[in-house]
Amino acid sequence: MKTFVIGDIHGGLKAIPQILKKANITTKDTLIFLGDYVDGWSESAQVIDFLIHLESTHKCIFIKGNHDVYCENWLKEGTSNQSWLFHGGTMTIKSYENYSSEQKSEHLNFLERMKLFHIDKQNRLFIHAGFTSMHGPSQEVHQSNYNWDRTLWEMALTMDKRIKKDSLLFPKRLKLFKEIYIGHTPTTHYNVMVPMQGCNVWNVDTGAAFKGHLSIMDIDSKEYWQSDRVKNLYSNEQGRN
16 A cells, blocks of 8 residues: 655646556555646646546545635635636636536535645645644644645755754754645746655645646655646647746
C-alpha cells in the first residue's frame, strides 16, 4: 500500500489517466489530491465526474483549493465575479452547459465535503496553499489562508539550508509537521517543471493550468510521474495564460 499526492488539475481531465497509469496505481493505494480541480482547460465538470467515480473504487482524499471555492459558490448561489471568470471560471461554466440540476447538485455536494487540510498518522500535512498560525492550521484565524496563503511556501524556499530543525532560528510553522505537501503556486513560476522542495515542504503544482504537466508523487520514495504537457493535450485551447 502506497500513498500518492497529486497536484493541481485545473480542468485537464486527459492528464489524470496518464499519471495514474504511469504510477501503476492500484485500489490498495491512497490518493491525496491537493485541490484546484477546475478552472483552466475545458473539462472542469468532467474532472469532477472522474473524481467522484474514482472515489468509489479507490481510497481518495480531496483537499479544497481556491478555484474550487469559486466553483462551489457558483453552483450553490449562481454567483461569479470578474476575477474568477478571468482566471478560468468562464471555461468552468461552459463545461457545465449540458449538466442537469441533479448533476450540478451532486458536484456541489462533492465540493462541500472536501477537506481544508489533512494530517496523516505520520504527522504529514496536506493542504492546498498554506497557513499562518504558529499553532498550526487548526488554529488558523482566517480560513481563506488554507486556499490562498503563499507565505509558507515562500518562507520554505528562502530558508538557509544550514539552519537545522532543532535550531531556534528554524520557523515554528515548519517544525509542526514532519513534511508538508502543497499545490497552489506553480513551480513553472520558477522555471521548474517538476515538484520542488523547500525545507520540509513539497510543492506538487507543476503548472498543469499553464504550460506544465500534471504530477503525482509517491510521498515515501519521492518518486514522481508526469503527464504530457497539458497544453499539448488541449492544443486548440489557451488554458490559463
